Structures are given as structure tokens and as C-alpha cells.
Amino acid sequence: MELRDKVVIVTGSGGGGCGRAIACRFAREGARVVVSDINEAGGKETLGRIESAGGQGAFLRTDVQIESEVRELIAFAEKTFGGLHVLVNNASGPEFRPDVPLEFWAATIQTELLGTMFATRFAIDAMRRSGGGAMVNMSSISALSHGRNSGSPSYDVAKAGVFRLTTALGWLKEKENIRINCLAPGWIASPQPLAYWESLTPEQRRQRGVPSRLLQLEEVADVILGLAKDESLFGRIVVWWSEDEPRLIPAGDRGYEALELFERKSS
Numbered sequence: 001m002e003l004r005d006k007v008v009i010v011t012g013s014g015g016g017g018c019g020r021a022i023a024c025r026f027a028r029e030g031a032r033v034v035v036s037d038i039n040e041a042g043g044k045e046t047l048g049r050i051e052s053a054g055g056q057g058a059f060l061r062t063d064v065q066i067e068s069e070v071r072e073l074i075a076f077a078e079k080t081f082g083g084l085h086v087l088v089n090n091a092s093g094p095e096f097r098p099d100v101p102l103e104f105w106a107a108t109i110q111t112e113l114l115g116t117m118f119a120t121r122f123a124i125d126a127m128r129r130s131g132g133g134a135m136v137n138m139s140s141i142s143a144l145s146h147g148r149n150s151g152s153p154s155y156d157v158a159k160a161g162v163f164r165l166t167t168a169l170g171w172l173k174e175k176e177n178i179r180i181n182c183l184a185p186g187w188i189a190s191p192q193p194l195a196y197w198e199s200l201t202p203e204q205r206r207q208r209g210v211p212s213r214l215l216q217l218e219e220v221a222d223v224i225l226g227l228a229k230d231e232s233l234f235g236r237i238v239v240w241w242s243e244d245e246p247r248l249i250p251a252g253d254r255g256y257e258a259l260e261l262f263e264r265k266s267s
Contacts, residue, residue, distance in 0.1 A: 001134060001229045004030030007081040008228075009073065011036045011064055011119060012091030014043030017190030019090045021217035022224050027055030029225065031086070034077045036062040064091045064115030065107070074122040083130035086228050087123040089116040089137045089162075105154040112158035117165060124178060132177030134228045137162050139184040141241060159184070163237060170235020179234040181227040186242035189214035211242035 008026045013019035014037025027033045027050040035050070035057055037043040043059045050057040058080050062073045077084045093111035116137055127133035142152075143159035166182035173179050187193050187210070197205070197214055205212060223246050227233060233248075240246040 001085075001231060003086070003229065006031045006085040007034070007077055007083050007130075008032070008086040008088070009034045009036060009077050009084065009119075009123070010088040010090055011062065011073075011115070013037055013046050014039040014041075014059075015190070016042070018188055018217045018220040018224075019088075020046045020049070021221040022088055022090060023057070024049055024053070024055075025218070025221035025225050026086070026088075026228075027053065027057060030055075032081045033057040034073070034080070035059045036064075036073055036091070038063050064119060065093075065110040067114075067118050070115065070118040071122050074119070074126050078126055078129070084123060084126035085130055085133040087119060087127075087133070087135045088224055088228070089119055089135065090224075091115055092138070101152055108152070108154040109158050112155060113161040113165075116162055120165065120169070120180070124172070124176065127178050128176055133179075135178070135180040136224050136227045137166050137180070137182040138224075139163055139166075139182050139237070141184050141186050141239065144184065144239065166237060167235050173234035179231065181233050181235070182237045183220070183223055183227060183240065183246075184237060185215055185220060185240045186244075187211050187214045188220055189216050213242055215240065215242055 003026065008031045010019055010023040010033060013023040013035045023033050023035050023046055033050055035043045035046045038061060040061045043061060047057050047059045060073055060076045062069045064070055074084060091111065093107060120135060123135060139162040140159040142156050143163060162182060166180055169180045194214060197210060200210060223238060223240065227238065236251065237249045238246050239249060
């Protein structure tokens with residue numbers, strides 16, 4: 001997909017993390033970028049960076065937990081720039097709290113999963129009107145490993161739901177010329193993870209299962225851009241552990257190929 005003059009929405013692009021990097025990366029490709037976040041000051045800062053670099057953009061404060069605000073965001077993109085061609089579902093909440101793993105379940109699901117579903121559904125209609133498009137969802141490796149204790153069950157459930165949403169909508173490519181893909185990254189060097197990572201020694205990282213390197217913001221933005229542009233990919237998931245290279249889950253993968261026999265007991 002050629003991105004010059006295409007209209008792109010990036011949710012959660014008003015903070016200091018990969019959302020801002022993604023928005024700026026698309027703008028450098030010549031896209032017209034709608035910046036979206038609940039952080040109004042941060043969103044305007046992202047927009048300022050886009051415009052100061054010669055790009056085109058607009059900002060709308062949006063809480064993806066609220067369905068009507070997400071609907072308004074999609075309409076805003078169409079009204080401001082005349083259509084919608086790319087949606088990046090990047091918005092994430094502050095509810096990842098491993099210190100209180102039984103709290104914030106509803107808010108986490110509402111932001112991480114339902115917010116993505118709201119935006120996806122409304123974007124489908126907008127992309128139909130634009131003749132097609134591409135969506136990229138942001139999940140996490142925390143939804144992958146069976147038996148992994150991340151400290152936030154609701155976050156893992158939400159991100160696993162994003163996987164299934166992505167693969168279940170692969171048919172949109174053939175029917176509507178709309179491609180939907182997903183990135184499941186490891187630890188990203190956004191401000192909070194980076195501060196924690198830097199506070200640990202290499203030995204402490206090994207002991208706590210913390211990767212020896214973090215994914216850089218621009219690296220993540222490049223992969224998101226690639227998923228949006230590559231017209232051969234749809235309904236696919238890219239897994240990117242922090243110490244590895246980004247890799248596609250094979251199409252048709254059943255999930256768990258190595259299984260142990262379950263011995264049924266009658267008593």
C-alpha cells in the first residue's frame with residue numbers, strides 16, 4: 001500500500017511510547033495522521049512533532065473505553081481528511097498492575113479489548129467507503145505462553161482476545177479489501193518499562209526473567225508500518241520477543257502442537 005495522502009488513525013499516540021513513534025513514522029511516509037489519546041497535552045505534542053517535520057495531521061481526544069467517542073473518532077478522520085485507509089489499534093491503559101492482580105479487570109478489558117473491537121468495527125464501515133484499507137492491532141507476548149504468570153490476568157485475556165479478533169477477520173481481505181494484522185511485541189522501551197529495566201543489573205534481569213534488551217520505539221514503528229503496507233498479509237500475527245527478530249505465526253497454526261495425553265480417571 002502506498003501511504004502518501006492516505007488517512008491513518010493511531011490510537012494511544014499521545015504518550016511517550018510507541019504510539020507517538022508510530023504516528024510520526026506514518027507521517028514521514030506522507031500519510032495524513034489522526035492522533036488520538038485521552039492525554040490531550042501529549043496528543044497535541046505528537047501533532048506538533050508531525051507538523052514541525054512537514055507532515056499533516058489532526059488531533060482528537062478519545063477514550064477508547066467509550067463506544068460513542070470511538071465512533072466519533074472514525075467520523076472525525078473522514079470529515080477532516082475525506083476518508084480512512086489505515087487504523088492502528090495501539091491504545092493501552094494504565095491498569096497493568098501486577099501488585100494487585102485481581103483488580104482493574106473491567107477497565108483493562110474495556111480498554112485493551114473492547115476499545116480495539118469498537119474501533120475495528122467502525123473502521124470497517126469507513127474503509128468500505130474508502131475502497132479498502134488496513135488495520136494493525138497491538139497485542140503482547142504476555143498472551144502467548146501457557147502457564148505464564150504475568151501478574152495481570154485481565155491484560156493477558158484481553159491481548160489473547162486481540163489475537164483471535166485479528167485471525168477471525170482475515171476474510172475481510174477477500175470480501176472487503178480490508179486487511180487486518182497484529183503485532184505481539186515483547187518489552188518495549190517506553191518510559192515506564194525502560195525506567196524499570198535500567199534500574200536492574202544484568203544479573204537481576206536474568207533472575208527476574210527480564211530481557212537483556214528492549215525493543216526500541218522506532219523498531220516497533222517500522223514493523224507496524226510494514227504490516228500496514230504489505231498487501232500479502234492478512235489475518236496474521238507477528239510475534240517479536242525482545243531478544244529475537246519479528247516472526248510470523250504460520251497461517252493455519254493450531255496453537256499448541258506439543259500436547260500431553262490427558263488421562264481420564266473415573267474415580
